[in-house]
Amino acid sequence: MTVESDVSRLRRGDPEALAALLERYQHRLYRYLLRMVREPATAEDLFQQTWLRVAENIRRYDPARSFEAWFFSVARNLAIDHLRRYRPESLDETDSSEVSREWLLAAPGPSALERVLAGERAGRLAEAVAGLPAIYRDVLALRFEEEMKLEEIAGVLDVPLATVKTRLGRALEGLRHKIETEWRGDTR
Amino acid sequence: MTAPNDHGTICSLLALAVAGALEAEEQRRVEQHVAACPGCAAELAGWQELAGSLRRMPTPQAPAALVERTRARIEVQWVAQAEMRWNQQLMVFLVLFAWTITLVTWPIVRLASRGVASWLDVPYTRTWTDLVCYTVLVWLTAGVAAVVLAVRQRRERKLA
Numbered sequence: 001m002t003v004e005s006d007v008s009r010l011r012r013g014d015p016e017a018l019a020a021l022l023e024r025y026q027h028r029l030y031r032y033l034l035r036m037v038r039e040p041a042t043a044e045d046l047f048q049q050t051w052l053r054v055a056e057n058i059r060r061y062d063p064a065r066s067f068e069a070w071f072f073s074v075a076r077n078l079a080i081d082h083l084r085r086y087r088p089e090s091l092d093e094t095d096s097s098e099v100s101r102e103w104l105l106a107a108p109g110p111s112a113l114e115r116v117l118a119g120e121r122a123g124r125l126a127e128a129v130a131g132l133p134a135i136y137r138d139v140l141a142l143r144f145e146e147e148m149k150l151e152e153i154a155g156v157l158d159v160p161l162a163t164v165k166t167r168l169g170r171a172l173e174g175l176r177h178k179i180e181t182e183w184r185g186d187t188r
Numbered sequence: 189m190t191a192p193n194d195h196g197t198i199c200s201l202l203a204l205a206v207a208g209a210l211e212a213e214e215q216r217r218v219e220q221h222v223a224a225c226p227g228c229a230a231e232l233a234g235w236q237e238l239a240g241s242l243r244r245m246p247t248p249q250a251p252a253a254l255v256e257r258t259r260a261r262i263e264v265q266w267v268a269q270a271e272m273r274w275n276q277q278l279m280v281f282l283v284l285f286a287w288t289i290t291l292v293t294w295p296i297v298r299l300a301s302r303g304v305a306s307w308l309d310v311p312y313t314r315t316w317t318d319l320v321c322y323t324v325l326v327w328l329t330a331g332v333a334a335v336v337l338a339v340r341q342r343r344e345r346k347l348a
Contacts, residue, residue: 013266013270015259015263018259018262018263019259022255022258022259026250026255027247027248027249027250028247029250030248030249030250030254031247031248034248040248044251044254047250047254047258048254048257048258048261051258051261051262052258052261052262052265055262055265055266056265056269125241125242125245126245126246129242129245140242143207143208144207144239144242144243144245145242145243145245145247147243150208150209164209165204165207165209168203168204168207168209169203169204169207169209172203172204172206172207172235172238172239173203175238176203176234176235176238
């Protein structure tokens with residue numbers, strides 16, 4: 001069964017289509033929400049809210065649009081609403097270009113990044129991502145974990161394509177800077 | 189071959205290059221420069237490593253109980269929505285039914301009232317008052333029917 005056929009059956013209120021879509025997107029949605037809000041209990045609550053919202057508004061979904069983009073935009077809006085209510089500071093967009101330039105001029109040799117990524121501390125990458133502002137965690141998750149096209153991300157975020165590119169660049173630079181500065185000491 | 193002063197520009201594009209966020213022309217410039225510049229090639233390798241690690245980050249699994257709870261909640265929501273739709277349709281039907289009954293039966297009621305009035309030898313002059321009373325009576329009957337149906341439905345839902 002394709003996503004499209006499951007979605008059209010869901011529009012008719014078919015419980016099997018709901019089960020199929022839940023099965024298909026359960027882990028991806030949970031992962032995305034967890035990256036956004038960073039707390040399992042909140043991610044679980046938003047997981048339920050997202051599906052309830054999707055089931056409620058599925059008739060308003062335009063089949064000409066990508067279902068995934070629509071689905072993740074529902075999840076994102078709920079996550080952003082939650083963050084606005086409880087952690088407004090994590091939505092700030094900071095200019096990381098200066099720090100990244102400084103990072104690029106760092107001394108040659110194996111960097112903390114290389115050691116972290118190559119070694120047993122690779123699992124800590126998720127921690128570094130979690131330390132970024134929400135708008136950067138968002139764009140990194142959609143691009144590298146959900147493997148969405150840039151145009152789809154622009155649709156989910158409801159921003160121009162150029163903004164997606166800017167955020168992606170800053171997110172990567174911020175992440176690299178974070179790894180380099182915070183883990184410099186404990187990767188030796 | 190890229191000009192030496194392109195080096196800084198290319199460096200700033202490397203992160204976007206691994207994110208697949210460059211235009212074709214920019215991508216070509218980056219590839220050309222990297223092929224000739226070992227520093228940028230090493231830099232690009234670092235970015236590629238980071239992008240690869242992001243793609244390979246472990247996926248947290250949604251708890252099975254959460255998925256089950258969600259499915260159950262949606263099904264309850266569907267039942268509630270279907271009930272609401274049915275109630276709305278019933279309400280529209282009752283409104284139309286009440287108006288139809290009022291308008292169709294009013295001439296008969298009026299004729300009968302006149303007949304009774306003339307039989308009792310009483311002058312019949314309260315046409316509008318009677319129409320209003322009759323309309324209220326019909327609507328009250330429809331309202332009682334709606335309340336009875338709603339109570340029955342609620343009882344059925346509780347039993348379910």
